[in-house]
Amino acid sequence: MSCNEDPELAAALERAQVTRRNFLATATVAAAAVATGCGNHGAVWEEYFQQHYKRLTDDDKRAIFARLEDEVRRRRGLRVHISDPAPMRGVEYGYALNLSACVGCRRCEYACAAENNTSRDPEVHYIKVLQMESGSIDVERSDSRYEGPVPAPGHFYMPVQCHQCRDAPCVKACPVGATWTEPDGITVVDYNWCIGCRYCEAACPYFARRFNFSEADIRPSEINPDQGYLSNRARPAGVVEKCTFCLHRVRRGEYPACLEACPTGARKFGNLLDPESEVRQVIDHKRVYVLHEEAGTAPRFYYFFD
Amino acid sequence: MLMKRVKEVVAFARASVGEVTRGSAAYYRWLAFLGVLLALGGLAWVHQLREGMAVTAMTDQVPWGAYIANFSFTVGLASGALVLVALSYLRRDKALGELVIVGQVMAIASLTMGMLFVVVDIGRPERAWHLIPMIGRFNFPISMLSWDVVVLNGYLLLNFYLATYTLLARFRGRPLNGKKYFPVLAGAIVWAISIHVVAAFLYCGLSGRSHWHAAVLAPRVVASAFGSGPAMLILVLNVLRSRMKVPVRDETLALLRNIVTGAVWANLFLFGAEVFTEFYGGSLHAAPLRYLLFGLHGHAKLVPYAWLAVALNLFSAAVFSIGALHRRHRVLIAACCATIVGMWIEKGMGHVIPGFIPSSLGEIVEYSPSLNETLVCAGVWAAGALLLTLMLKVAVPIEFGGLRMRGGSAEASP
Structure with a gap:
């Protein structure tokens, strides 16, 4: 038999x-x-x-x-x-987010969860939108659990997600090389290799990583069937996951889900190596701010102002 | 030759089994107590494996909790245990030399605990083989955690070799071969420092965590290890002296006491330096320390705990420094316990948790271990205590009781 x-x-x-x-x-x-x-x-x-x-x-x-x-x-x-789309030659992704335009509606946050099949219970979101007090850019005075109509007077909003650092401390931290930066600048996790020690979470200055304390709970009807092996496919319990700039979309030439969901056009995404790209235009011509720049991790994620 | 060696090892094993299964009622009660804790901890760990890490109180904001806190502390104990070894080596003191084995088995027990705390902390322990070089993908030398794996395993091997070599030689009634022994011993002493320095670098290498990203961390951690390790040794030697008639001289205890005294003061000094640096300038980086000592925006779970540690450390510093106090046996024992608990708080949760509070995005999510986590921790401590007890039960009769091999079979001398 x-x-x-x-x-x-x-x-x-x-x-x-x-x-x-x-x-x-x-x-x-x-x-x-x-x-x-x-x-x-x-x-x-x-x-x-x-x-x-x-x-x-x-x-x-x-x-x-x-x-x-x-x-x-x-x-x-x-x-x-x-x-498992391969990285494109001559492409290094970068993100720019307009702090003058963001209204704190959190649509990016939920679009991300839907796209990336993150757990609904407990709720896991890769993006955290911070409600900041006017007059300060200190995250410690921010509130990510704000409620009520937005934008609230006296506040501005700063969504934070993986900054895809050039010198990524999470990659250095991993004892088994289960997380690395791809040639196009996206830091990924091999969910079948990660041992779940969470040293990368401790190392990250942007609170970008999430650990599967239990297996993700999503109704089958809500699962996005278009999946990338290194991005939004089902993750086992006990391993770490993170934002990948929607690797399975962007490597096909689409935008990340968070950008498409943004109603104010605050999010700009593109190829840092192309001087004509929107993201490069922003970095070259606008005033930019890099969060926690003092941590020295050289992010590929920029905030800018109009 | 090989057959002879095998015979010796078999005789040693049989003698060991004989020793650990023979004891007073108090000894069996102690074993039963540890056994119950171990079983509870084991069940709690199985529960964690089945349900996932969700049964712990850890979160994405505070991804390390009681397990890693205890890991840091037990690594400290392991390196502190070698103080005895270093002393005997530096002073060429024969009476001290006989006690070296106690330091070595304590190092082995502490290290085993440290490693178990890592095993219970990781989400996919069955994937531990990924750490094996070549077969897995060991990120050495980039990851500080990979350094930790190397130094901890190396230290365990060194101590295991030293302890078994010493005991086997004594058991066979042979003198120690200096060439096989002293170079390894010297290596182990240096290595003892390295395990704790690497455990500190694990934290201060993280540029995104201001609370840990400080050069004072490694010296502070080493200072506390030289406090808690020898304090534990004083306790263990006292038990050996009173229960197993081991000839421990008062000078030996005084020597250890002096080391604890220095370490406790050094640790307090470094703590003061840290407090001044953080608070006088008033930088935003003081938030974690403020959380630990005074609470932050109404969140103050660790505050009573942190001040308890300060009080215990001050108490032990006073007792160790004032002769009228530490000459009284009970006060000395209390001060040793205070040192251990004080350092356990300070270098355990008091060190790990504030690193995550506030989170790197300013969020305050507090942490205290769940019941399941607490049981697992208790189980690991019980495993360490059990290992220490059993190893001492074998080592003491060999080292001090004249337990020797006789023609392939072993018996204790009168």
Whole structure:
């Protein structure tokens, strides 16, 4: 009898896939698979021994993406497509945000959550919009839990997300190289390699990283099926995730979701290496401000004023 | 030759089992107590593995809590334990030399705790193999955490080698071979400092965290290790003297006491220097220290805890400095406990938590460990105490009781 046809084991695997909250349940099934001599049933083993992203061949990647798509289909009853667009040559992404234009509506924050499949409960957002007091740019006097109509008098707004630093302290911190900066300037995480030590969270001066304290909870109807392997695909519990400038969109020439959601046009995004790009025009001709510049991490994210 | 070695090790193992399974009722009560704690902690850890880190009180704002706090402290204990070894080496003192083994097993127990605290802290412990060079992807020498992995494992190996080599040699009734022993011993002494310096650099290397990004951190952390480590040694040696009839001289205890005295004062001085620098200039960077000592915008969870540490440190500084006080046995013991608890607060949660408050975006999210986290911590401490107890139970009869191998079988001398 081939392993694929063992109905009992398949059922056990299915159950574990549906109810599993952690690797222990999976490990039990894996142990069962080993006990019955079915090494193959180890999507679990494959996952466990999966190599670092940078060591994967194209064939490896295809198999992994298929496995992950299959897992979502079985667990959530949903067809998703996982892709891995490569960085474009001659492109280094940068972001500029107009503090004079932002009204603090938080649409970017929610568009980001919808695009990137971040957990709804507990609510995980990559972007934090700070309500700042007029007369100060000290984040310590800001409030990110503001309510009521915006813009509130006497305040301005500063959305903060990953600054995609040129000298990223999170990348230096990671003991296993599970996070790195891609050639186009985007810092990514290999969710299957991260050990969950959270040293990168401690290192980040921008509160840009989020840890999956439990598995993300999203209704299947709200899951965005257009997924990037290094960006918005399902993340396991116990690993770190972050803003990737919507890598799966921008590498296809689209804008990040936060930019498209902005009603005031406060967000500008583009290629820092192209002098004609909007983001370069802003940096070259406007007055810019770099948050926590003293931390020395050289962000690719700029605030500017009109 | 090889067969002979195997025989020796087997005899040693059998003698060890004999020793640890023999003891007074109090010894068994102590083991049972530790066993219960260990079981509770183990269950709590399993619960954490099943439900995810959500069962801890940590958040994205405060991503490190009681686990890493205890990790930092136990690494301090491990390096402080080597003070005894360093003293005997520098003074070429035979009576001290016999106690070296106590320092070594304490270092092993503390390090084991430190490593367990890291294991329970990480979200995917089953992926620990990613740390193995070549097979995994070890980010050495860039990541300070990778340095920590190297120095902690190295230190554990050095102490393990020293302790087992010493005990086996004594067990076989052979003198120590200086060439095999002293170079490693000297290495371990230097290495002891390195483990704590690296543990400090883990924090002060983060330019985005003003509270930790200070050069005074490493010296302060080393000073507190030289306080808590020897204070713990005084306690352990007192227990060994009264319970296991180990000949501990008063001079030895006085020597350790002097080291604690210096360390406690050095730590207080550095603390004062830090307080002045942060508050006199009134920079925004003082916010974490203000949170720790006075509370920030009405949030003051750590304040009573922090002042308790200051009070304990002042108390121990006074006792260790005034002869009329520390000559009284009970007061000395109380001061040692005060030093340990004071440093545990200061170099544990008092050091880790303010680094995250306020967050880098100015948010104040407070932290105190959940019940589950507390149980896991208690379990790790129990594991350390158990390891220390069992190792001492074997080491003491060999070192002081004349437990020797006899023709392949072992028996204790009268």
